[in-house]
Amino acid sequence: MxxxxxxxxxxxxxxxxxxxxxRAVVGNGDDCAVLAPAAxxxxxxxxxxxxxxxxxxxxxxxxxxxxxxxxxxxxxxxxxxxxxxxxxxxxxxxxxxxxxxxxxxxxxxxxxxxxxxxxxxxxxxxxxxxxxxxxxxxxxVGGVLLRSGARPGDELWVSGHPGEARLALEAFRGTLHPSLPAEAFDATRLAMECPQPRVALGLGLRGLATAAIDVSDGLLGDLGHILRRSGVSADVFADALPLSRWLAARPRHEQLDCILAGGDDYELVFTAPPERHAEVLALGAQLGLVLSRIGSVGHRDGSAPRLRLWEGAAPLANRWVSFDHFRQPSPSTPAPNPGEAP
The missing domain is CATH 3.30.1330.10 (PurM-like, N-terminal domain)
Known part of the structure; x- marks a missing residue:
């Protein structure tokens, strides 16, 4: 039975x-749980x-x-x-x-x-x-990190190595040429299926970062939420984007697609004043976590926030969009044999 x-x-x-x-005063088993935050x-x-x-x-x-x-x-x-x-x-x-x-x-x-x-x-x-x-x-009280606190002159940072989850997804879809080696597939599949929430980083950024967001729908799309809520623009330097071992071996267009629009990474994108640069790096070292400066925050230019991409000294056309559940097909469409490593 x-x-x-x-x-x-x-x-x-x-x-x-x-x-x-x-932690709960009243936990599982009643009609409501009761929690008491500290003073x-x-x-x-x-x-x-x-x-x-x-x-x-x-x-x-x-x-x-x-x-x-x-x-x-x-x-x-x-x-x-x-x-x-x-x-x-x-x-x-x-x-x-x-x-x-x-x-x-x-x-x-x-x-x-x-x-x-x-x-x-x-x-x-x-x-x-x-x-x-x-x-x-x-x-x-008063210590929450929001999307709306970025200021002109701030540095733009990202944690970890975004893009691995998207690389695994494309391996499932069978779109990668050449295909991923088995070791790379196992590692990126782990990133997609078992992401690590950056809770310790978020706690360390209190009083240090001016704005933050997690990368769930794509780095550029989620960064756009910070820009709109803060009323600022940004320059992102593509050559400063962190590359994992597995992405570093892929063609450049795949690297950019995965990092800039991949999503499902659950890394943090955040802004911090340039005079706190050394403190940000020290926090990353303390946590054993790569923190990469990938751009800078500027003033609003015109009626809408502006996001410019650069590859070296040359502008890079922004063709990347974040995932939208109601405008795009499912990101989780499996390959014909999703249980098998490509």
Whole structure:
């Protein structure tokens, strides 16, 4: 006999006493969770939904999917400089598959434990596979990082090596020529399916960065949100974009496509005053994380924010757009045999 709804929750998503973080005053099992932020703190809240075929492939390892479901929300907290407190999970399942549930719960709760973020409630229902997570964090009053704080003269930075997730996706789609070697495919697939939220970086950027956003829909598109909200322009230097080992081996057009418009990276793009340059580099060294200065912020030129691309001293036509769920086909369209390495 398959598990019922409440048995499923109790078996896979209710932690035994003494296991996992305990931040909530009232946690999983009541009609509402109750959390109490520390004195001088404000709540930061973010929600994301993941839908099979749109955000992830049907062949993804369930533990990696559980990890990613929470990671994309923790990434939003990181962009705001918020420390995770707890989260809720809304899980829609086509059927009860206990092997799948065990893997999914393990990936989800392992990442939750890593960031001291407690599962405090949610819902389960039957239907096409979809995952909704709402995460709650805390940030000091007046200390939140926003998209609207960039100032002319600021330096423009990005963390890590964006573009690997898109490279893996194109490998799944079968569009890469030459194809990826097996080692490169495994590494970039891990980046796509198991992103690392930059929570520690976000906390370190409080009081240092002037604006921040996480890269979910493409570096240029997400940077555009900062420019519009801050009322500024920017120059991005393509030759300063960080290249991972795997992207460095690809043709230049693939490098730019993946880094500038790839999305699904969950790295942070942020701005900081030039006099804080050394502090930004020191923070990256402390965290063991590559932080790259990729451009600068300027005044608004005309009625709309302007974003100029440069390759060396020459202007580069901006042909890249960020992903839009209602204007583009799914980014997760699999190749004919998505379970096989290209």
């Amino acid at each position: 398959s598990l019922g709804e409440f048995d499923l929750i109790a078996k896979y998503f209710v932690r035994p006493a003494g296991q996992g973080p305990r 001088g703190m404000q709540l930061a809240v973010s929600t994301d939904a993941l839908v099979e075929g749109r955000h992830f492939l049907s062949t993804v390892d369930p533990a990696r999917l559980g990890h990613k479901a929470l990671a994309v929300n923790l990434s939003d907290l990181a962009a705001c400089g918020a420390r995770p407190l707890g989260f809720t999970l809304a899980l829609t399942l086509p059927r009860v598959d206990e092997a799948w549930l065990a893997g999914f719960a393990r990936g989800l709760l392992d990442l939750a434990d890593e960031h001291d973020c407690e599962l405090v409630g949610g819902d389960t229902t039957a239907g096409p596979l979809a995952i909704g997570v709402t995460v709650l964090g805390e940030v000091p």
